[in-house]
Amino acid sequence: MAAILALALTCASACTGRAPDTAAQGSAMAENHRSTEEGTAGMPEFTAAPDRLPSCFDGVRQAGAYRLPGAPGKGRLVTLGAGPRGVVFAPISWGDACEWAAEAKRLAAGGYHVVTFDWGPDRRRTVADATRLLRSRGATDVAWVGGCMGGTVMLGMLADRAQRPSGVAGISPLASLGGYSSGNGSSYDGELLLLGTADDPLSDEKHLRDVAHGFPAAEVTVLPGTLHAAEIFAGPHAAAARRSLDGFLGRTFTTAGG
Template identity: 75%
Template sequence: MVKRESKRAVALTAVLVLALAGATACAGRAVDRAPQGGEVAEKRRSAEEGTVGMREFSAAPDRLPSCYRGVTGATAYRLPGSSGRGRMVTVGGGPRGVVFAPISWGDSCEWAAEARRLAAGGYHVVTFDWGPDRRRTVSDATRLLRSRGSTSVAWVGGCMGGTLMLGMLTDRTARPVGVAGISPLASLGGYTSGSGASYDGELLLLGTADDPLADEGRLREVARSFPEAEVAVLPGTLHAAEIFAGPHGDAARRSLDGFLDRTFAPVAG
Protein backbone atom coordinates (compact mmCIF):
# COMPACT_ATOMS: atom_id res chain seq x y z
CA MET A 1 0.00 0.00 0.00
CA VAL A 2 2.79 2.40 0.94
CA LYS A 3 4.67 1.54 -2.27
CA ARG A 4 1.53 2.19 -4.37
CA GLU A 5 0.99 5.60 -2.71
CA SER A 6 4.65 6.49 -3.30
CA LYS A 7 4.40 5.69 -7.02
CA ARG A 8 1.20 7.73 -7.27
CA ALA A 9 2.91 10.73 -5.64
CA VAL A 10 5.87 10.51 -8.02
CA ALA A 11 3.56 10.33 -11.04
CA LEU A 12 1.53 13.33 -9.85
CA THR A 13 4.71 15.36 -9.32
CA ALA A 14 5.90 14.54 -12.86
CA VAL A 15 2.57 15.67 -14.31
CA LEU A 16 2.72 18.98 -12.42
CA VAL A 17 6.30 19.62 -13.59
CA LEU A 18 5.39 18.94 -17.22
CA ALA A 19 2.34 21.21 -16.98
CA LEU A 20 4.41 24.06 -15.58
CA ALA A 21 7.08 23.66 -18.26
CA GLY A 22 4.48 23.64 -21.02
CA ALA A 23 2.77 26.78 -19.69
CA THR A 24 5.94 28.82 -19.38
CA ALA A 25 8.20 27.60 -22.17
CA CYS A 26 9.10 30.11 -24.88
CA ALA A 27 10.18 28.73 -28.26
CA GLY A 28 11.67 25.65 -26.62
CA ARG A 29 13.69 27.68 -24.14
CA ALA A 30 14.03 27.00 -20.41
CA VAL A 31 11.39 28.12 -17.93
CA ASP A 32 11.53 31.83 -17.15
CA ARG A 33 12.23 32.98 -13.65
CA ALA A 34 9.99 35.49 -11.86
CA PRO A 35 11.30 39.06 -11.46
CA GLN A 36 13.48 39.47 -8.40
CA GLY A 37 12.04 41.10 -5.30
CA GLY A 38 8.55 41.28 -3.82
CA GLU A 39 5.68 43.26 -5.30
CA VAL A 40 6.16 46.21 -2.92
CA ALA A 41 9.89 46.40 -3.68
CA GLU A 42 9.22 46.19 -7.41
CA LYS A 43 6.72 49.05 -7.28
CA ARG A 44 9.05 51.19 -5.17
CA ARG A 45 11.94 50.55 -7.57
CA SER A 46 9.71 51.26 -10.57
CA ALA A 47 8.80 54.63 -9.09
CA GLU A 48 12.47 55.42 -8.55
CA GLU A 49 13.51 54.28 -12.02
CA GLY A 50 10.82 55.69 -14.28
CA THR A 51 11.69 56.22 -17.92
CA VAL A 52 11.34 60.01 -17.71
CA GLY A 53 13.63 62.29 -15.71
CA MET A 54 16.21 59.56 -15.17
CA ARG A 55 19.18 60.07 -12.94
CA GLU A 56 22.75 60.09 -14.29
CA PHE A 57 23.46 56.89 -16.15
CA SER A 58 26.73 55.33 -17.21
CA ALA A 59 27.86 52.15 -18.97
CA ALA A 60 31.29 50.87 -20.06
CA PRO A 61 32.06 49.94 -23.70
CA ASP A 62 32.10 46.23 -24.44
CA ARG A 63 32.85 43.90 -27.36
CA LEU A 64 30.26 43.81 -30.14
CA PRO A 65 28.53 40.47 -30.80
CA SER A 66 29.26 39.03 -34.24
CA CYS A 67 25.81 39.95 -35.61
CA TYR A 68 26.68 43.66 -35.31
CA ARG A 69 30.31 43.63 -36.44
CA GLY A 70 30.81 45.93 -39.39
CA VAL A 71 27.58 47.84 -38.68
CA THR A 72 28.38 51.56 -38.72
CA GLY A 73 27.77 53.21 -35.36
CA ALA A 74 26.95 49.98 -33.48
CA THR A 75 28.30 50.11 -29.93
CA ALA A 76 28.17 47.52 -27.16
CA TYR A 77 27.97 48.37 -23.46
CA ARG A 78 28.28 46.52 -20.20
CA LEU A 79 26.54 47.95 -17.15
CA PRO A 80 28.52 48.39 -13.91
CA GLY A 81 28.11 45.37 -11.66
CA SER A 82 26.50 43.22 -14.36
CA SER A 83 28.93 40.33 -13.72
CA GLY A 84 29.26 39.47 -17.40
CA ARG A 85 25.53 39.48 -18.11
CA GLY A 86 23.17 42.06 -19.59
CA ARG A 87 25.28 43.29 -22.54
CA MET A 88 23.48 45.99 -24.53
CA VAL A 89 24.03 47.06 -28.14
CA THR A 90 22.95 50.39 -29.59
CA VAL A 91 22.75 51.35 -33.25
CA GLY A 92 21.46 54.50 -34.92
CA GLY A 93 20.69 57.75 -33.17
CA GLY A 94 18.18 60.51 -32.69
CA PRO A 95 15.20 61.33 -30.46
CA ARG A 96 13.09 58.28 -31.34
CA GLY A 97 14.29 55.34 -29.28
CA VAL A 98 13.26 51.68 -29.59
CA VAL A 99 14.07 48.96 -27.05
CA PHE A 100 13.93 45.40 -28.46
CA ALA A 101 13.52 42.61 -25.88
CA PRO A 102 14.29 39.00 -26.87
CA ILE A 103 12.47 35.80 -25.94
CA SER A 104 13.09 34.11 -22.61
CA TRP A 105 16.64 32.94 -23.26
CA GLY A 106 17.36 35.08 -26.32
CA ASP A 107 20.11 37.64 -26.72
CA SER A 108 21.04 40.88 -28.46
CA CYS A 109 21.33 39.18 -31.87
CA GLU A 110 17.71 38.01 -31.96
CA TRP A 111 16.37 41.37 -33.20
CA ALA A 112 19.57 42.48 -34.97
CA ALA A 113 18.05 42.55 -38.47
CA GLU A 114 15.13 44.74 -37.39
CA ALA A 115 17.41 46.90 -35.25
CA ARG A 116 19.67 47.60 -38.24
CA ARG A 117 16.66 48.30 -40.48
CA LEU A 118 15.09 50.75 -38.03
CA ALA A 119 18.41 52.46 -37.37
CA ALA A 120 18.76 53.06 -41.12
CA GLY A 121 15.31 54.66 -40.96
CA GLY A 122 16.30 57.19 -38.32
CA TYR A 123 15.61 55.36 -35.06
CA HIS A 124 17.93 54.96 -32.08
CA VAL A 125 17.74 51.27 -31.19
CA VAL A 126 19.00 49.09 -28.35
CA THR A 127 18.97 45.29 -28.12
CA PHE A 128 20.34 43.28 -25.22
CA ASP A 129 21.21 40.01 -23.53
CA TRP A 130 19.02 39.47 -20.50
CA GLY A 131 20.56 40.40 -17.16
CA PRO A 132 19.74 38.61 -13.88
CA ASP A 133 16.82 40.99 -13.20
CA ARG A 134 14.70 41.21 -16.34
CA ARG A 135 12.59 44.21 -15.42
CA ARG A 136 15.78 46.03 -14.54
CA THR A 137 17.25 45.05 -17.92
CA VAL A 138 14.35 46.71 -19.79
CA SER A 139 14.61 49.77 -17.53
CA ASP A 140 18.38 50.03 -18.02
CA ALA A 141 18.08 49.69 -21.80
CA THR A 142 15.58 52.56 -21.78
CA ARG A 143 17.84 54.66 -19.59
CA LEU A 144 20.77 53.97 -21.92
CA LEU A 145 18.86 55.38 -24.90
CA ARG A 146 17.70 58.42 -22.95
CA SER A 147 21.19 59.12 -21.67
CA ARG A 148 22.31 59.26 -25.30
CA GLY A 149 19.68 61.63 -26.62
CA SER A 150 16.43 59.74 -27.18
CA THR A 151 13.58 61.88 -25.87
CA SER A 152 10.82 59.30 -26.47
CA VAL A 153 11.16 55.52 -26.23
CA ALA A 154 8.98 52.63 -27.45
CA TRP A 155 9.28 49.03 -26.34
CA VAL A 156 9.10 46.00 -28.68
CA GLY A 157 9.33 42.52 -27.18
CA GLY A 158 9.05 38.96 -28.45
CA CYS A 159 7.35 36.19 -26.51
CA MET A 160 8.24 36.54 -22.81
CA GLY A 161 9.98 39.87 -23.57
CA GLY A 162 6.73 41.34 -24.87
CA THR A 163 4.72 39.81 -22.03
CA LEU A 164 7.07 41.34 -19.47
CA MET A 165 6.88 44.76 -21.12
CA LEU A 166 3.07 44.68 -21.11
CA GLY A 167 3.13 43.74 -17.44
CA MET A 168 5.46 46.63 -16.60
CA LEU A 169 2.84 49.16 -17.71
CA THR A 170 0.96 48.74 -14.45
CA ASP A 171 3.81 49.46 -12.04
CA ARG A 172 5.77 52.31 -13.60
CA THR A 173 5.10 55.95 -12.90
CA ALA A 174 6.59 57.00 -16.25
CA ARG A 175 5.86 54.77 -19.20
CA PRO A 176 7.11 54.29 -22.75
CA VAL A 177 5.19 56.03 -25.52
CA GLY A 178 4.26 52.69 -27.11
CA VAL A 179 4.54 48.94 -26.58
CA ALA A 180 4.46 46.18 -29.21
CA GLY A 181 4.07 42.61 -27.97
CA ILE A 182 5.17 40.15 -30.66
CA SER A 183 3.72 36.70 -29.83
CA PRO A 184 3.13 37.61 -26.15
CA LEU A 185 2.27 34.72 -23.84
CA ALA A 186 -1.19 34.67 -22.25
CA SER A 187 -0.02 31.87 -19.93
CA LEU A 188 2.66 33.98 -18.25
CA GLY A 189 0.47 37.05 -17.70
CA GLY A 190 2.08 39.65 -15.45
CA TYR A 191 -1.00 41.77 -16.00
CA THR A 192 -4.69 41.51 -15.14
CA SER A 193 -7.91 42.26 -16.96
CA GLY A 194 -7.99 45.96 -17.77
CA SER A 195 -4.25 46.51 -17.24
CA GLY A 196 -4.19 48.74 -20.31
CA ALA A 197 -7.12 50.87 -19.22
CA SER A 198 -4.95 53.63 -17.73
CA TYR A 199 -2.30 53.53 -20.45
CA ASP A 200 -2.74 56.08 -23.23
CA GLY A 201 0.24 55.12 -25.42
CA GLU A 202 0.14 53.07 -28.60
CA LEU A 203 -0.22 49.29 -28.32
CA LEU A 204 0.34 46.55 -30.91
CA LEU A 205 -0.18 42.82 -30.44
CA LEU A 206 1.16 40.80 -33.36
CA GLY A 207 1.38 37.06 -33.88
CA THR A 208 0.60 34.14 -36.18
CA ALA A 209 -2.68 32.24 -36.34
CA ASP A 210 -1.32 28.78 -35.47
CA ASP A 211 1.72 29.53 -33.31
CA PRO A 212 1.85 26.61 -30.80
CA LEU A 213 2.72 29.03 -27.98
CA ALA A 214 0.76 32.15 -28.91
CA ASP A 215 -1.91 31.34 -31.50
CA GLU A 216 -4.74 33.69 -32.47
CA GLY A 217 -6.91 32.61 -29.55
CA ARG A 218 -4.17 33.31 -27.01
CA LEU A 219 -3.29 36.60 -28.72
CA ARG A 220 -6.89 37.76 -28.40
CA GLU A 221 -6.89 36.61 -24.78
CA VAL A 222 -4.00 39.01 -24.16
CA ALA A 223 -5.90 41.71 -26.05
CA ARG A 224 -8.78 41.54 -23.56
CA SER A 225 -6.45 43.16 -21.01
CA PHE A 226 -5.49 45.85 -23.54
CA PRO A 227 -8.71 46.84 -25.33
CA GLU A 228 -7.10 49.77 -27.17
CA ALA A 229 -4.42 47.60 -28.76
CA GLU A 230 -4.22 46.95 -32.48
CA VAL A 231 -4.24 43.19 -33.07
CA ALA A 232 -2.49 41.84 -36.16
CA VAL A 233 -2.73 38.10 -36.91
CA LEU A 234 -0.63 36.69 -39.75
CA PRO A 235 -0.85 33.19 -41.28
CA GLY A 236 1.47 30.41 -40.16
CA THR A 237 3.15 29.11 -37.03
CA LEU A 238 6.24 31.32 -36.67
CA HIS A 239 7.00 32.90 -33.31
CA ALA A 240 8.31 36.31 -32.19
CA ALA A 241 11.29 37.55 -34.27
CA GLU A 242 11.02 34.51 -36.56
CA ILE A 243 7.89 36.08 -38.06
CA PHE A 244 9.95 38.91 -39.54
CA ALA A 245 12.27 36.45 -41.32
CA GLY A 246 9.46 34.28 -42.66
CA PRO A 247 7.15 34.42 -45.68
CA HIS A 248 4.97 37.09 -44.08
CA GLY A 249 7.88 39.23 -42.89
CA ASP A 250 6.89 42.17 -45.10
CA ALA A 251 3.42 42.26 -43.53
CA ALA A 252 4.96 42.06 -40.05
CA ARG A 253 7.27 44.97 -40.86
CA ARG A 254 4.36 47.04 -42.17
CA SER A 255 2.50 46.48 -38.89
CA LEU A 256 5.56 47.37 -36.81
CA ASP A 257 6.32 50.46 -38.92
CA GLY A 258 2.71 51.62 -38.69
CA PHE A 259 2.83 51.21 -34.92
CA LEU A 260 6.05 53.23 -34.69
CA ASP A 261 4.69 55.96 -37.00
CA ARG A 262 1.67 56.37 -34.73
CA THR A 263 3.78 56.15 -31.59
CA PHE A 264 6.18 58.91 -32.58
CA ALA A 265 3.79 61.08 -34.58
CA PRO A 266 3.82 63.93 -32.01
CA VAL A 267 7.64 64.22 -32.10
CA ALA A 268 8.34 63.17 -35.69
CA GLY A 269 9.82 65.78 -38.00
Protein backbone atom coordinates in the same frame (compact mmCIF):
# COMPACT_ATOMS: atom_id res chain seq x y z
CA MET B 1 -1.44 15.02 -30.45
CA ALA B 2 1.94 13.92 -29.07
CA ALA B 3 3.73 15.80 -31.87
CA ILE B 4 1.73 18.96 -31.17
CA LEU B 5 2.45 18.70 -27.44
CA ALA B 6 6.15 18.20 -28.10
CA LEU B 7 6.21 21.25 -30.37
CA ALA B 8 4.40 23.34 -27.78
CA LEU B 9 6.84 22.26 -25.07
CA THR B 10 9.76 23.08 -27.35
CA CYS B 11 8.41 26.58 -27.95
CA ALA B 12 7.74 27.03 -24.23
CA SER B 13 11.31 26.04 -23.45
CA ALA B 14 12.58 28.45 -26.10
CA CYS B 15 10.62 31.26 -24.50
CA THR B 16 11.24 30.52 -20.85
CA GLY B 17 14.62 28.78 -20.72
CA ARG B 18 17.99 30.48 -20.29
CA ALA B 19 21.28 30.37 -22.16
CA PRO B 20 24.69 31.63 -21.02
CA ASP B 21 26.19 34.84 -22.33
CA THR B 22 29.72 34.38 -23.63
CA ALA B 23 30.75 37.98 -24.32
CA ALA B 24 33.91 39.22 -22.66
CA GLN B 25 33.78 41.81 -19.91
CA GLY B 26 34.42 45.34 -21.17
CA SER B 27 36.87 47.97 -19.99
CA ALA B 28 36.46 49.94 -16.80
CA MET B 29 35.59 53.19 -18.62
CA ALA B 30 32.18 54.37 -17.42
CA GLU B 31 29.50 56.54 -18.97
CA ASN B 32 27.28 58.35 -16.46
CA HIS B 33 24.07 60.27 -17.01
CA ARG B 34 21.07 61.14 -14.84
CA SER B 35 17.84 61.46 -16.82
CA THR B 36 14.77 63.34 -15.70
CA GLU B 37 12.71 62.34 -18.73
CA GLU B 38 9.43 60.52 -18.15
CA GLY B 39 10.02 56.84 -17.53
CA THR B 40 13.37 57.28 -15.77
CA ALA B 41 12.65 59.82 -13.02
CA GLY B 42 13.64 58.59 -9.59
CA MET B 43 15.77 55.70 -10.90
CA PRO B 44 19.45 55.30 -9.96
CA GLU B 45 22.08 57.05 -12.04
CA PHE B 46 22.72 55.15 -15.24
CA THR B 47 26.20 53.64 -15.53
CA ALA B 48 27.56 51.25 -18.14
CA ALA B 49 30.99 50.11 -19.30
CA PRO B 50 31.94 49.65 -22.98
CA ASP B 51 31.83 46.00 -24.05
CA ARG B 52 32.53 43.83 -27.08
CA LEU B 53 30.11 44.26 -29.97
CA PRO B 54 28.40 40.98 -30.94
CA SER B 55 29.51 39.64 -34.31
CA CYS B 56 25.96 39.99 -35.70
CA PHE B 57 26.54 43.77 -35.68
CA ASP B 58 30.04 43.76 -37.22
CA GLY B 59 30.44 46.55 -39.75
CA VAL B 60 27.36 48.48 -38.61
CA ARG B 61 28.00 52.20 -38.38
CA GLN B 62 27.12 53.95 -35.12
CA ALA B 63 26.95 50.64 -33.26
CA GLY B 64 28.34 50.16 -29.77
CA ALA B 65 28.03 47.74 -26.86
CA TYR B 66 27.86 48.31 -23.11
CA ARG B 67 27.80 46.08 -20.05
CA LEU B 68 25.77 46.87 -16.96
CA PRO B 69 27.70 46.90 -13.67
CA GLY B 70 27.09 44.14 -11.17
CA ALA B 71 26.06 41.60 -13.81
CA PRO B 72 29.20 39.78 -15.03
CA GLY B 73 28.47 37.79 -18.16
CA LYS B 74 24.97 39.26 -18.49
CA GLY B 75 23.16 42.47 -19.31
CA ARG B 76 24.96 43.56 -22.48
CA LEU B 77 23.26 46.46 -24.30
CA VAL B 78 23.87 47.18 -28.00
CA THR B 79 23.11 50.61 -29.47
CA LEU B 80 22.56 51.44 -33.15
CA GLY B 81 21.80 54.69 -34.89
CA ALA B 82 21.10 58.06 -33.33
CA GLY B 83 18.37 60.62 -32.90
CA PRO B 84 15.31 61.36 -30.77
CA ARG B 85 13.15 58.35 -31.75
CA GLY B 86 14.27 55.48 -29.55
CA VAL B 87 13.30 51.81 -29.88
CA VAL B 88 14.13 49.10 -27.33
CA PHE B 89 14.00 45.50 -28.61
CA ALA B 90 13.62 42.72 -26.01
CA PRO B 91 14.35 39.07 -26.91
CA ILE B 92 12.67 35.87 -25.80
CA SER B 93 13.65 34.56 -22.38
CA TRP B 94 16.93 32.90 -23.34
CA GLY B 95 17.53 35.19 -26.33
CA ASP B 96 20.29 37.73 -26.75
CA ALA B 97 21.08 40.99 -28.50
CA CYS B 98 21.36 39.25 -31.89
CA GLU B 99 17.79 37.96 -31.90
CA TRP B 100 16.38 41.24 -33.24
CA ALA B 101 19.55 42.20 -35.15
CA ALA B 102 17.92 42.32 -38.59
CA GLU B 103 15.08 44.58 -37.48
CA ALA B 104 17.37 46.69 -35.30
CA LYS B 105 19.69 47.34 -38.26
CA ARG B 106 16.75 48.06 -40.56
CA LEU B 107 15.24 50.60 -38.17
CA ALA B 108 18.58 52.24 -37.40
CA ALA B 109 19.16 52.68 -41.14
CA GLY B 110 15.72 54.30 -41.29
CA GLY B 111 16.57 56.96 -38.73
CA TYR B 112 15.64 55.29 -35.45
CA HIS B 113 17.86 55.12 -32.38
CA VAL B 114 17.83 51.48 -31.29
CA VAL B 115 18.92 49.36 -28.32
CA THR B 116 18.78 45.58 -28.21
CA PHE B 117 20.18 43.48 -25.40
CA ASP B 118 21.06 40.28 -23.58
CA TRP B 119 18.92 39.83 -20.49
CA GLY B 120 20.43 40.83 -17.15
CA PRO B 121 19.53 39.13 -13.85
CA ASP B 122 16.42 41.34 -13.44
CA ARG B 123 14.30 41.49 -16.62
CA ARG B 124 12.43 44.68 -15.78
CA ARG B 125 15.66 46.36 -14.76
CA THR B 126 17.20 45.36 -18.11
CA VAL B 127 14.34 47.01 -20.03
CA ALA B 128 14.55 50.10 -17.81
CA ASP B 129 18.33 50.35 -18.23
CA ALA B 130 18.05 50.00 -22.01
CA THR B 131 15.54 52.86 -21.95
CA ARG B 132 17.83 55.00 -19.80
CA LEU B 133 20.74 54.31 -22.14
CA LEU B 134 18.70 55.60 -25.08
CA ARG B 135 17.69 58.72 -23.16
CA SER B 136 21.29 59.33 -22.10
CA ARG B 137 22.20 59.30 -25.79
CA GLY B 138 19.56 61.83 -26.81
CA ALA B 139 16.35 59.87 -27.41
CA THR B 140 13.40 61.99 -26.30
CA ASP B 141 10.67 59.40 -26.96
CA VAL B 142 11.00 55.63 -26.66
CA ALA B 143 8.96 52.67 -27.92
CA TRP B 144 9.33 49.14 -26.60
CA VAL B 145 9.18 46.06 -28.87
CA GLY B 146 9.42 42.63 -27.27
CA GLY B 147 9.11 39.04 -28.46
CA CYS B 148 7.48 36.33 -26.34
CA MET B 149 8.74 36.83 -22.75
CA GLY B 150 10.23 40.17 -23.80
CA GLY B 151 6.82 41.43 -24.85
CA THR B 152 5.22 39.90 -21.76
CA VAL B 153 7.63 41.77 -19.48
CA MET B 154 7.14 45.05 -21.33
CA LEU B 155 3.35 44.86 -21.29
CA GLY B 156 3.43 43.98 -17.60
CA MET B 157 5.55 47.06 -16.88
CA LEU B 158 2.71 49.33 -18.03
CA ALA B 159 1.18 48.91 -14.57
CA ASP B 160 4.07 51.09 -13.32
CA ARG B 161 3.30 54.62 -14.44
CA ALA B 162 6.88 55.76 -13.77
CA GLN B 163 8.28 53.50 -16.49
CA ARG B 164 5.75 53.88 -19.29
CA PRO B 165 7.14 54.46 -22.80
CA SER B 166 5.40 56.17 -25.73
CA GLY B 167 4.35 52.83 -27.26
CA VAL B 168 4.61 49.08 -26.71
CA ALA B 169 4.51 46.26 -29.26
CA GLY B 170 4.13 42.74 -27.92
CA ILE B 171 5.20 40.19 -30.57
CA SER B 172 3.80 36.75 -29.62
CA PRO B 173 3.37 37.74 -25.94
CA LEU B 174 2.44 35.06 -23.43
CA ALA B 175 -1.09 34.97 -22.02
CA SER B 176 -0.38 32.45 -19.25
CA LEU B 177 2.55 34.24 -17.59
CA GLY B 178 1.58 37.88 -18.04
CA GLY B 179 -0.91 38.26 -15.21
CA TYR B 180 -2.56 40.99 -17.24
CA SER B 181 -5.71 42.73 -16.06
CA SER B 182 -7.75 45.69 -17.23
CA GLY B 183 -5.53 47.88 -15.07
CA ASN B 184 -2.46 47.07 -17.17
CA GLY B 185 -3.63 48.83 -20.29
CA SER B 186 -6.90 50.66 -19.75
CA SER B 187 -5.20 53.70 -18.21
CA TYR B 188 -2.32 53.72 -20.71
CA ASP B 189 -2.72 56.29 -23.49
CA GLY B 190 0.31 55.34 -25.61
CA GLU B 191 0.25 53.22 -28.76
CA LEU B 192 -0.19 49.45 -28.38
CA LEU B 193 0.36 46.64 -30.88
CA LEU B 194 -0.14 42.90 -30.36
CA LEU B 195 1.19 40.81 -33.24
CA GLY B 196 1.42 37.06 -33.68
CA THR B 197 0.59 34.11 -35.90
CA ALA B 198 -2.69 32.21 -35.98
CA ASP B 199 -1.31 28.76 -35.10
CA ASP B 200 1.74 29.53 -32.97
CA PRO B 201 1.74 26.65 -30.42
CA LEU B 202 2.66 29.03 -27.58
CA SER B 203 0.86 32.23 -28.56
CA ASP B 204 -1.82 31.47 -31.13
CA GLU B 205 -4.68 33.77 -32.10
CA LYS B 206 -6.81 32.79 -29.10
CA HIS B 207 -3.96 33.50 -26.68
CA LEU B 208 -3.15 36.76 -28.44
CA ARG B 209 -6.74 37.93 -28.06
CA ASP B 210 -6.68 36.81 -24.41
CA VAL B 211 -3.77 39.19 -23.89
CA ALA B 212 -5.74 41.91 -25.70
CA HIS B 213 -8.46 41.78 -23.02
CA GLY B 214 -6.02 43.57 -20.71
CA PHE B 215 -5.16 46.16 -23.36
CA PRO B 216 -8.46 47.27 -24.93
CA ALA B 217 -6.87 50.01 -27.05
CA ALA B 218 -4.34 47.68 -28.69
CA GLU B 219 -4.22 47.00 -32.42
CA VAL B 220 -4.19 43.22 -32.91
CA THR B 221 -2.48 41.79 -35.99
CA VAL B 222 -2.74 38.04 -36.63
CA LEU B 223 -0.71 36.59 -39.50
CA PRO B 224 -0.98 33.08 -40.96
CA GLY B 225 1.36 30.32 -39.84
CA THR B 226 3.12 29.07 -36.72
CA LEU B 227 6.20 31.31 -36.46
CA HIS B 228 6.99 32.90 -33.12
CA ALA B 229 8.35 36.29 -32.03
CA ALA B 230 11.30 37.53 -34.17
CA GLU B 231 10.96 34.49 -36.46
CA ILE B 232 7.84 36.10 -37.93
CA PHE B 233 10.00 38.88 -39.41
CA ALA B 234 12.10 36.34 -41.33
CA GLY B 235 9.23 34.17 -42.57
CA PRO B 236 6.82 34.23 -45.51
CA HIS B 237 4.76 37.04 -43.99
CA ALA B 238 7.73 39.19 -42.98
CA ALA B 239 6.63 42.10 -45.19
CA ALA B 240 3.23 42.23 -43.50
CA ALA B 241 4.85 42.04 -40.07
CA ARG B 242 7.16 44.92 -40.93
CA ARG B 243 4.27 47.02 -42.24
CA SER B 244 2.44 46.47 -38.96
CA LEU B 245 5.52 47.33 -36.87
CA ASP B 246 6.37 50.38 -38.99
CA GLY B 247 2.78 51.63 -38.74
CA PHE B 248 2.90 51.23 -34.97
CA LEU B 249 6.18 53.15 -34.73
CA GLY B 250 4.90 55.88 -37.05
CA ARG B 251 1.82 56.38 -34.87
CA THR B 252 3.86 56.21 -31.69
CA PHE B 253 6.27 58.98 -32.59
CA THR B 254 3.69 61.14 -34.36
CA THR B 255 1.54 61.09 -31.23
CA ALA B 256 4.55 61.63 -28.98
CA GLY B 257 5.84 64.44 -31.21
CA GLY B 258 9.14 62.70 -31.94
